Amino acid sequence: MSILFELKVTEHFDSAHYLREYPGKCKNVHGHTWYIEVVLQGENLDSTGILIDFSELKGLIKNIIEPFDHQLLNEQVPFEVDNPTSENLARYFYHEIKKKLSDKPVKLVRVTVSESRATAAAYFE
Numbered sequence: 001m002s003i004l005f006e007l008k009v010t011e012h013f014d015s016a017h018y019l020r021e022y023p024g025k026c027k028n029v030h031g032h033t034w035y036i037e038v039v040l041q042g043e044n045l046d047s048t049g050i051l052i053d054f055s056e057l058k059g060l061i062k063n064i065i066e067p068f069d070h071q072l073l074n075e076q077v078p079f080e081v082d083n084p085t086s087e088n089l090a091r092y093f094y095h096e097i098k099k100k101l102s103d104k105p106v107k108l109v110r111v112t113v114s115e116s117r118a119t120a121a122a123y124f125e
């Protein structure tokens with residue numbers, strides 16, 4: 001497929017976490033506003049000139065992140081097992097979003113999770 005269009009949408013949620021086995025202050029419970037940036041690509045626009053409606057994409061992402069909002073991530077599946085690092089969050093959200101996009105004519109390119117303005121982790125396949 002020769003890709004012509006790339007879309008980017010960002011959503012956010014607030015939650016607490018702590019990092020197991022972390023040799024520093026992040027082993028203690030603390031909070032972040034997590035920003036989830038989703039990038040996808042596609043080729044064919046519908047008759048209104050839209051690849052996939054931003055509002056549909058935002059709704060899809062909101063549904064996935066909503067269970068984590070104002071929660072302790074370490075108590076939520078799968079982060080009761082996987083450490084809730086930005087990397088693990090990015091991988092989890094990538095796979096959840098990919099499942100929801102399976103019937104859409106788009107390719108999920110990358111999910112980036114930022115826990116501050118200065119730090120982010122991206123996951124892609």
Ligand SMILES: Nc1nc2c(c(=O)[nH]1)N=C([C@H](O)[C@H](O)COP(=O)(O)OP(=O)(O)OP(=O)(O)O)CN2
Nearest residue numbers: 017019026030032084085086087088115116119121
């Ligand atoms: N590669 C990763 N490194 C770290 C992660 C992570 O998810 N991936 N996470 C953390 C902690 O969540 C921590 O909250 C963030 O640490 P850090 O930015 O070092 O701490 P501060 O926000 O207090 O920033 P200062 O610059 O030290 O004030 C750690 N590492």
Ligand SMILES: [Zn+2]
Nearest residue numbers: 026030032115
């Ligand atoms: Zn943290």
